[in-house]
Amino acid sequence: MQATIEVNGLRKRFGSTVALDGMSFTVEAGHVTGFVGPNGAGKSTTMRVILGLDSADEGTALVGGRRYRSLRNPLSHIGALLDAAALQPSRTARNHLLWLAHSQGLGVRRVDEVIERVGLGSAAQRKAGGFSLGMRQRLGIAAALLGDPPVLMLDEPSNGLDPEGIVWMRGFLRSLAADGRAVLVSSHLMSELEDTADHLVVVGRGRVVADTSVAGLIATASGGRVTLRTTAPSQAMAALTQAGASVAAAGRDTLTVTGLAGEHIVALLSRYAVPFSEVSAHRATLEEAYMDLTRDAVEFRATGHEAAR
Amino acid sequence: MSATAPYRSGARAGRGGFARLLRAEWTKFRTVRGWVLAMVAAALVTVLLGLLSSSGSHSSCDGVCPAVPVGPDGEAVEDKFYFAHRPLAGDGSITVRVTSMTGQIRLPDLNPGTRRVVAGVVPWAKAGIMVKESMKQGSAYAAVMVTGRHGVRMQHNFIHDTAGRPGGVSKQSPRWLRLTRSGEELTGYESADGANWTEVGTAHLAGLPAAVQVGLFAASPGGLTVTQGDFGGSSAASRFAEATAVFDKVSLRGSVGGGAWRPDDVGVTLNPDGSAHHPGGFKESGGTYSVTGVGDIAPLSDGQQIENTLTGVLTGLIVVIVVAVMFITAEYRSGLIRTTLLAGPRRGRTLVAKALAIGTVTFIAGLAAATAAVTFGKQVLRANGNHILPVTTLTELRVIVGTAVLLAAAAVLALAVGALFRRSVAAVITAIVVTVVPYILATASVLPADAARWLLRLTPAAGFAIQQSIPEYAHVLGDYAPSAGYYPLAPWAGLAVLCGYAALVLGLAVFQLRRRDA
């Protein structure tokens, strides 16, 4: 069986707040899986449960089929980047990786390898306290790669990176997946994942709201809607409704049609001689699809006059 | 589904789990320069403060300080008494009847300069019969005696004491005493009537030569006054006291040298003009002997103890506590603790590895510091004319190694408190308040000695007992207060209290760490 992450029915409460409410998903090997959802949707908590840092009230989270806390060489099963700022400021980057390596029975060679791989070679002997956020992210990735694990899990890895860094990160994640690794990347911004992820796990309010490929998600969000521009909207509406479609007015001369494919609409309108200037299948953006899915799941939303601005 | 081949980690499994965690924690410690420097500073401050306080202790004698006699077991002794003796070759025995024991004691002056002397005997005034190897101070002996307030005793070689029948001695209820020698075995007996004898005890005096001295003796340690120090602590003063015992029915068996009893005021203090200061005396009339003696036959506790060179440990301990606490709380502050728990998800083992790492580092630093402080401190003390109470090599080793263990255990305790609280200030304060503060309150405050003793029994500060090199002797009256360096618990028992606390709190910390979300 392939070593991946399997999350099954996680539930967790913090006092009266429900953090996880039946979270279940599986991460596939050889893919970059995006783990998206608004802030407070339970992404970080899920990751911490997977890593044995937090314990769930119910459900299981397995890495390569085993609970994290039972792993003998955990870093060679899964590498994780949670909080890039979690460093002893007065320790050098190389020494930070060195103690981690020693805890896994790995040698200095491996430390130097991962430092080179993330491009920190020249800063290895500098104190981590003086690093920029971007350098810390790289150091965190180096730590995740230390045990050469088949599974990687990164919490908001692009946070604080400059545009160049974001491009680097994208390529890097893709290359990790190309090695055959399972890569789970969380983000609260869909746009960040658009060019990186093959697969998406969208979460809201502690549970998975969509577990689909990127293409599938867009198709679902588009939902077979067709936009129709016509100078005779009432005629068109009558004809289409009769044929079983549902029609809504979207403007003075624009209708949104669902339940009929574009070519059927064209044929129908031609038969009834209804004039139309444009028939176009609606294609949702990933962002729209995401907003659609998580509309009900956003915990804090700007309200009142704040939102109206 | 995916067609990609599953990824296989290239990392090879390393050595056993716990050793790796320990190594990782050691790497963590040594790669933060501030911690390493602080640990070195803790060692240095221990040595330097020890030397400073050693160099502040001066003692001067007119000309050359007199040599302090050393007993057969290696300890410094006071061997000062009045002895009327005759030579005895080979086996034999001496039997006497003691009919009275009286004496006089000087009381604390009410008006400076006016001596107040009253009749009476101090509790450990002693008189009786003795077999002694030679007249050399510190030589082996065994004696059966009556005492001021502790009944009949058999004592030998200064530190050994066996109780006989309690009660005083008077004309109406005299005491018969007998001491027999058979090779190296000496046996003491007592009797109320000279007919029914009870064995008090036996002594084995290894290497006792055939020719020994046998005779009647009397001695009286000074009256002890312990005063509460004005700024805390206490001070003890010893005042002149002497004891006089009357013996009759003296009978000797064996090949006892002929002639009269030879009186000797063993170890008497001399005035500058050469006359004896507080001399004893010996009178004989018609088979009744009266012996008056001043002094004591007992282990000596006046002088510098080797642990006096370790006064810097307390300061070193504070530094160690701060470092040990930060070793864990710094991880909580930065969030690094999560990385640590990712690398070692079996949390109990990870925390124990961390404790062992800081404990070992502290032990090594402490061992180096204690060794240097004792070695050089003794030299400084000697150079300043102080007499250092001799102890066996094993005791010295116990004091040095024990001090290192004390520091290491305190470091583990501090780390455990840090893991429990996850906040550095609360943890540092708690660790200092339970280890350093009780010690200071017990030894250097106005706290009464009893309260001080309880502090050193119940709190982790009990561990300082491991530094006590000179034991408390039940048969020597002294100011055995914590402020004088005497602990209520035996050295290893005291250290065990500290280690117990460290283990307990570490256990709690492991329990909490396992239970809590990180």
Next chain:
Amino acid sequence: MRRHLHAEWTKLRTVAGTGWLLLGLVTLTVAGSVVAAAAVSCTSAGCDYDPAKISLFGVQVGQTMAAILAVLAVSGEYGTGMIRTTLAAMPRRAAVLAAKAAVVTGLTLGAGTVAVFASALVGRRILLGNGFTRGPGTPILSLAEGPMLRAAFGSVLYLALIALLSLGIAAAVRDSATAIGVVLGLLYILSILPFMIADPGWQKLLWQISPMNAGLAIQATTKLSGLPISPWAGLGVLTVWAAAALLGGGLLLQRRDA
């Protein structure tokens, strides 16, 4: 300055630890005094203890709480990085430190008064129960008498000065664990040093400069002539320590990058 004071007061008031620390100060002080008073027993020859020192003994334990309060007021902000927010809002750094000092002093004086007077009253009752007398037939000093009143008020001032000393050190050292280590080392280690050195001249000098020994001389009501330093002069020594620490901490705060 009023706004500075208000801001610091609000900050300290809204931190959860403050209330607990003040409660701890009162509890530890009273508990320490009660234990000490209960542990004292008198012989027929008389009582060789200073009743004021015994009934105010808990101050030696309770002072740790005043020290933490002061250290946290400064280095707590360094730990979280809030000091930058503080200095951005109130760029006059000396005023910030002064406001902190004022607020911490006020709180310590308040809690210290409760702690000290409760200790004195309870301690006296226990000592009287133990048969403690000033001389034959004369009960020990009550709070209404001059020396005892001086000891009690002095102890309250002592606690406030310890807080100020800690505040200054914390401003200089910044790291909270190190600061508290330095403060406690300065108090307790310097207090025990005179006992470790046999030379009487050194002993006396070390006694006079030790902040805790000299400061606590204010509690002495018996054998005043035997003290190495007079009560008020002793409190003066502590004042010099506190002033020096505040000055040093203040200068470093001014000069250093936050």
